[in-house]
Amino acid sequence: MPYVNMKVTGGNEAPTVEQKAELIAGVTELLARVLNKNPATTVVVIEEIDMDNYGLGGKTITEVRKAAAAKK
Amino acid sequence: MPYVNMKVTGGNEAPTVEQKAELIAGVTELLARVLNKNPATTVVVIEEIDMDNYGLGGKTITEVRKAAAAKK
Amino acid sequence: MPYVNMKVTGGNEAPTVEQKAELIAGVTELLARVLNKNPATTVVVIEEIDMDNYGLGGKTITEVRKAAAAKK
Amino acid sequence: MPYVNMKVTGGNEAPTVEQKAELIAGVTELLARVLNKNPATTVVVIEEIDMDNYGLGGKTITEVRKAAAAKK
Amino acid sequence: MPYVNMKVTGGNEAPTVEQKAELIAGVTELLARVLNKNPATTVVVIEEIDMDNYGLGGKTITEVRKAAAAKK
Amino acid sequence: MPYVNMKVTGGNEAPTVEQKAELIAGVTELLARVLNKNPATTVVVIEEIDMDNYGLGGKTITEVRKAAAAKK
Numbered sequence: 001m002p003y004v005n006m007k008v009t010g011g012n013e014a015p016t017v018e019q020k021a022e023l024i025a026g027v028t029e030l031l032a033r034v035l036n037k038n039p040a041t042t043v044v045v046i047e048e049i050d051m052d053n054y055g056l057g058g059k060t061i062t063e064v065r066k067a068a069a070a071k072k
Numbered sequence: 073m074p075y076v077n078m079k080v081t082g083g084n085e086a087p088t089v090e091q092k093a094e095l096i097a098g099v100t101e102l103l104a105r106v107l108n109k110n111p112a113t114t115v116v117v118i119e120e121i122d123m124d125n126y127g128l129g130g131k132t133i134t135e136v137r138k139a140a141a142a143k144k
Numbered sequence: 145m146p147y148v149n150m151k152v153t154g155g156n157e158a159p160t161v162e163q164k165a166e167l168i169a170g171v172t173e174l175l176a177r178v179l180n181k182n183p184a185t186t187v188v189v190i191e192e193i194d195m196d197n198y199g200l201g202g203k204t205i206t207e208v209r210k211a212a213a214a215k216k
Numbered sequence: 217m218p219y220v221n222m223k224v225t226g227g228n229e230a231p232t233v234e235q236k237a238e239l240i241a242g243v244t245e246l247l248a249r250v251l252n253k254n255p256a257t258t259v260v261v262i263e264e265i266d267m268d269n270y271g272l273g274g275k276t277i278t279e280v281r282k283a284a285a286a287k288k
Numbered sequence: 289m290p291y292v293n294m295k296v297t298g299g300n301e302a303p304t305v306e307q308k309a310e311l312i313a314g315v316t317e318l319l320a321r322v323l324n325k326n327p328a329t330t331v332v333v334i335e336e337i338d339m340d341n342y343g344l345g346g347k348t349i350t351e352v353r354k355a356a357a358a359k360k
Numbered sequence: 361m362p363y364v365n366m367k368v369t370g371g372n373e374a375p376t377v378e379q380k381a382e383l384i385a386g387v388t389e390l391l392a393r394v395l396n397k398n399p400a401t402t403v404v405v406i407e408e409i410d411m412d413n414y415g416l417g418g419k420t421i422t423e424v425r426k427a428a429a430a431k432k
Contacts, residue, residue: 001187001344003147004315007261007291008323015323017124021135022322024127027292030314034307035296041344043145043187044127045079047119047263052233055240055260056289056329063237073200073403075363079147080179089268091178093279096271098174099148106166107152107159113200115361115403116271117223119263128145128185151405161340165351168343188343189295191335191407196377199384199404207381217331217416219291220387223363224395235394242390250382251368251375257416259289259331272361272401305412309423312415332415333367335407 001041002031009061010048020046073113074103081133082120092118145185146175153205154192164190217257218247225277226264236262289329290319297349298336308334361401362391369421370408380406 004027008015015023024044031037051061059067076099080087087095096116103109123133131139148171152159159167168188175181195205203211220243224231231239240260247253267277275283292315296303303311312332319325339349347355364387368375375383384404391397411421419427 001297001342001349003187003189003295005293006319008319008325009289017132017134019322020124021132023318024132025130026318026322027315028127028130030311030318031294031296034310034314035303037296039130040128041185041187042128042130043147043185045121045147046125046127047121048125049261049263052236053262053264054289055244055262056256056258058241058244058255058258060233060237060240061289062233073153073198073205075151075403075405077149078175080175080181081145087179089276089278092268093276094178095174096276097274098178099171100271100274102167102170102174103150103152106163106170109152111274112272113401113403114272114274115363115401117265117363118269118271119265120269126145133145161348161350164340165348168348169346172343172346183346184344186344186346189337190341190343191337192341193405193407196380197406197408199388199406200400200402202385202388202399202402204377204381204384206377217369217414217421219331219333219367221365222391224391224397225361231395238394239390242394243387246383246386246390247366247368250379250386253368257329257331259291259329261291270361277361305420305422308412309420312420313418316415316418327418328416330416330418333409334413334415335409336413 001043002037004042004044005047006044007047007049009051009054011051013051014048015046074109076114076116077119078116079119079121081123081126083123085123086120087118146181148186148188149191150188151191151193153195153198155195157195158192159190217259218253220258220260221263222260223263223265225267225270227267229267230264231262290325292330292332293335294332295335295337297339297342299339301339302336303334362397364402364404365407366404367407367409369411369414371411373411374408375406
């Protein structure tokens with residue numbers, strides 16, 4: 001019964017359906033391999049967070065991406 | 073001041089407005105009854121998670137539902 | 145596969161083993177009754193938070209309890 | 217590497233882009249000032265919760281707002 | 289800047305220091321491989337939950353383990 | 361009724377009681393100032409995470425701190 005929550009940026013950085021399936025399979029397998037946890041009751045939730053709502057370094061990711069693009 | 077977070081599948085399995093009101097009332101009452109917590113400051117958050125973002129048994133719920141439908 | 149997280153104060157307000165079992169049974173039953181969720185894969189986590197780490201009204205619960213005791 | 221999660225009401229109470237940037241800057245600065253945490257790896261996530269999904273006092277915020285409006 | 293939270297049972301089922309390092313390395317690598325996320329700002333938090341505080345199937349894990357042991 | 365969760369390293373990096381009170385007061389004031397949220401129902405939870413359970417850059421913070429100390 002492990003529970004895993006993953007938060008990643010959404011919008012134009014949102015993972016595809018295939019990528020989400022791969023993350024869910026991957027982390028469930030990781031818990032089974034390392035801790036021998038039962039995959040049948042392993043719950044995983046992926047949350048896609050708007051880039052205006054996600055902060056790093058005191059800035060929104062929207063600002064972080066703009067600053068990175070401006071440097072190119 | 074208890075805080076409760078409930079994550080359930082959204083999309084075509086999303087709870088109705090009435091069901092969400094019932095969950096909020098029910099869990100607040102549960103905490104008041106069992107632990108004598110003050111309902112006035114009990115905070116409840118229900119999150120509806122897309123079935124592509126919710127995993128069980130290493131599969132997305134989208135896949136789980138498809139496999140269940142195929143067995144019928 | 146719903147996931148429920150409950151945060152309550154710990155320390156001398158910590159729930160007993162019996163109360164925790166009652167909360168887990170109660171919220172699992174609530175989700176089964178209201179949303180027809182399968183109890184077998186409903187995961188519940190109760191977290192007991194130290195009163196110095198829990199805030200309400202801009203104060204720690206330690207301070208809130210002291211202020212309430214002083215008023216008596 | 218502190219991680220901060222803030223849940224607030226969405227819908228017509230949703231914070232603006234500017235307000236979200238101010239919350240992210242503010243809480244990152246708070247952690248740097250009080251705990252000397254490195255802003256560069258401080259992660260902040262703001263979640264906007266539908267008022268039907270947010271509960272206080274055993275009621276949804278939708279009901280709380282209606283009751284408050286009716287009293288005026 | 290992905291954020292990952294993993295909740296697993298603690299007590300006599302608690303992961304070792306080596307297992308926790310393996311989980312952190314594994315899930316960080318998974319996010320880098322599948323979503324090309326930068327490991328440098330990927331934050332992972334593992335929480336070990338007392339078996340009295342963890343519920344599955346409406347029972348605490350303490351009860352679940354006792355019932356399983358009784359069947360052997 | 362905003363809810364704020366802050367995760368920081370514990371152990372010998374754990375915040376003091378005074379620092380936790382300052383974080384709770386500070387983030388509650390931030391939400392009141394920026395979003396006009398009512399402090400009376402603002403709930404804050406600070407979680408202190410063992411350095412073996414906290415990961416950044418694919419390493420536990422225990423390893424990160426050792427590597428940093430070795431460089432000095």
